[in-house]
Amino acid sequence: MQPSTGLPQELLDKIIDGLHDEPDALKPCALASRLLLERSQSHLFFTIRIHYPKASSRLLEVLKNNRRICQYIRELIVRKDESGLHDPDLIHVIRMLASLESLAIHGDDIKWNRLFSKEMTDTLVHLVRQPSVTTLRISNGHLVPFDFLAVHKHLSSLQLRSSILAFSRMQVPLVSEMTTDSWN
Incomplete structure (x- = not known):
């Protein structure tokens, strides 16, 4: 079962995309939730x-x-x-x-x-x-x-x-x- 944040995945992806050039912000995101992991890794x-x-x-x-x-x-x-x-x-x-x-x-x-x-x-x-x-x-x-x-x-x-x-x-x-x- 996927964890839920109440936010659509598309919105979460846009948030992570906004951090694309900030590895120090992306690393904790990748660790915080499986919903953020793949998109964070794609930028990292x-x-x-x-x-x-x-x-x-x-x-x-x-x-x-x-x-x-x-x-x-x-x-x-x-x-x-x-x-x-x-x-x-x-x-x-x-x-x-x-x-x-x-x-x-x-x-x-x-x-x-x-x-x-x-x-x-x-x-x-x-x-x-x-x-x-x-x-x-x-x-x-x-x-x-x-x-x-x-x-x-x-x-x-x-x-x-x-x-x-x-x-x-x-x-x-x-x-x-x-x-x-x-x-x-």
Whole structure:
């Protein structure tokens, strides 16, 4: 039996939606009632930032314990530097993200193959090819594999900042037209 507040669920959802950018307010809401839990989690997990391996390990445990949370993650921001080069849990996390819309990768002026293993690169390329991913941002990446850009029609926004591409001998489809966002 669902607990009752006397308020319609639509109104409760609107209240939680009003708190979408206030995680300190959403956390108690998620704990207060099952009527508020899912909507609160959808905002709490909308954007995930991973800056070091422990973050991906903790996230993996959360996702394994509650698979529903995977559907709430729409934006993934990965910041890599030499201190977090080996991060096998991140591969598992990425493979669980079927609803992701935006991927941002921030390097630390380090060559791509030093930041990411071949398995991680393949996992990221597979992710970028998913139709749900419409935004890709890469910054401070050196020798970024061209596979990331080997054209995905579903991408509506592509941002490259301070990055150098690495071209391989792969077959690249012909691009007849490409538009980019403004370079502010």
